[in-house]
Amino acid sequence: MLLNSFFKICNYYRENDQVIFNIELIGDHPLYAGHFPDRAIVPGVCSIGIIKECASFYLQKSLRFSTLDHCKFLKPIEPLINKSLSVTIKIQVIESSTFSISGSIFSMNSCFVTIKSKTIIL
Amino acid sequence: MILLPPPIISYPDIMQYLPQRPPMVMVDFYYGEIDEEAYTSFFIKEDNVFVEDGIFTEMGILDFLAQSGIVQMGHKIQIPEELKASSMGVITQFKSFHVHATASVGDTIYGKVKKIFSNAYSASLYVTAFFEDSILIEGTLTAMLIDNNRDVIK
Numbered sequence: 001m002l003l004n005s006f007f008k009i010c011n012y013y014r015e016n017d018q019v020i021f022n023i024e025l026i027g028d029h030p031l032y033a034g035h036f037p038d039r040a041i042v043p044g045v046c047s048i049g050i051i052k053e054c055a056s057f058y059l060q061k062s063l064r065f066s067t068l069d070h071c072k073f074l075k076p077i078e079p080l081i082n083k084s085l086s087v088t089i090k091i092q093v094i095e096s097s098t099f100s101i102s103g104s105i106f107s108m109n110s111c112f113v114t115i116k117s118k119t120i121i122l
Numbered sequence: 123m124i125l126l127p128p129p130i131i132s133y134p135d136i137m138q139y140l141p142q143r144p145p146m147v148m149v150d151f152y153y154g155e156i157d158e159e160a161y162t163s164f165f166i167k168e169d170n171v172f173v174e175d176g177i178f179t180e181m182g183i184l185d186f187l188a189q190s191g192i193v194q195m196g197h198k199i200q201i202p203e204e205l206k207a208s209s210m211g212v213i214t215q216f217k218s219f220h221v222h223a224t225a226s227v228g229d230t231i232y233g234k235v236k237k238i239f240s241n242a243y244s245a246s247l248y249v250t251a252f253f254e255d256s257i258l259i260e261g262t263l264t265a266m267l268i269d270n271n272r273d274v275i276k
Contacts, residue, residue: 001174001181031171034146043146044188044213045172045181065180068219068261073212 002046003053005029010084012058021054021087027079042077047113051103054087055119059099062122066098071115082107097121123232123252126161130154131197139196140189141211145171148186149233152193160197162190162233166225178225183259187249188213190233191265195245198237211265214244219261225253243267 003009006029012021025042032040048071056063077085089103097120104114129151131139136149153161164186166173172182192211225231231253238246244266251258 001172001179031146034143036141037143043185045185048184048216049179049181064224065219065221067221068184068216071216071219073214076212 001053002049003057006031006046007050009054009057012054018088018090019054019058021057021089023050023054023085023087025077025079025083025085027083029079032079040079042079044071044073044113047073047077047105048115048117050105051087051089051101051113051115052117052119055089055091055099055101055103058089059091063099063119064122065117066120067118069116069118071113071117073113075110075112077105077112082110082112085112094118123255124156126153126156126163126232128153129163131193136193139193141192142189145169146185147189148172148182149189149193152190152197154197158236160190160194160235162186162193162235163230164233165230166227168227170227173227176227178227178229178231180221180224180259183221183225183231183251184216184219186231187233187235187251187259187261188263188265190235191245191247191249191263194235194237194247195240195265198240211267213263214266215264217262217264219259221259223253223256223258225251225258229253231258238262 007023010022092100099119102116105112131152133150149162151163166178234250236248250260
């Protein structure tokens with residue numbers, strides 16, 4: 001839903017047990033008209049959606065969160081300022097259709113969001 | 123799901139309690155509190171930004187719950203005068219959320235907000251989204267007023 005309309009993946013690579021994506025936000029997405037009119041900020045739910053969709057892209061499977069054990073929004077993401085971001089995810093298989101996904105969104109100087117979750121295959 | 127009274131705040135008046143504007147407003151009605159639990163509702167339209175293939179995704183339901191919490195906070199908490207001009211309510215944390223199901227276009231979903239803790243600047247809320255008698259999503263969120271001129275959430 002968000003991939004290629006709200007953000008795009010520039011490249012990705014594995015590093016130890018993590019996958020790191022370099023992404024770019026698409027700053028003219030229509031939702032910014034309402035979030036917020038005076039200051040565009042990535043909605044918190046979209047930032048965790050970005051992490052889920054990066055995992056989905058890597059696994060080549062449609063995923064849905066089953067639990068969000070912990071999700072912390074540390075700093076607002078402003079698409080006009082923070083256009084280029086990195087997403088790191090760590091995926092563990094719990095059962096054949098359930099994955100544990102930990103992840104974060106960060107730039108060179110800042111960590112914006114961290115999550116610890118479980119997802120199921122749709 | 124209990125029988126709710128008529129709403130006390132409806133769209134578009136509900137926007138006085140939310141920083142979001144269309145297409146990101148995800149609450150239609152606020153029904154006030156019954157036994158210390160506040161209730162909201164939202165009708166899912168086909169053109170909602172969180173609808174994909176007719177399904178209102180868990181992202182949309184989470185945003186509905188977050189906005190339900192902000193409306194409840196805004197209605198209950200007296201924001202200090204010195205903060206009104208420069209602050210906005212934001213969600214800083216989701217904790218122990220369980221996603222049981224999603225909703226569909228044409229559904230009206232309901233939100234229930236139960237305060238765990240609050241002061242003038244923040245609140246911890248247990249929130250539940252329902253469709254008919256089924257729980258869709260439930261968990262605890264933390265909302266906070268932040269200074270709009272600073273970007274770090276403490």
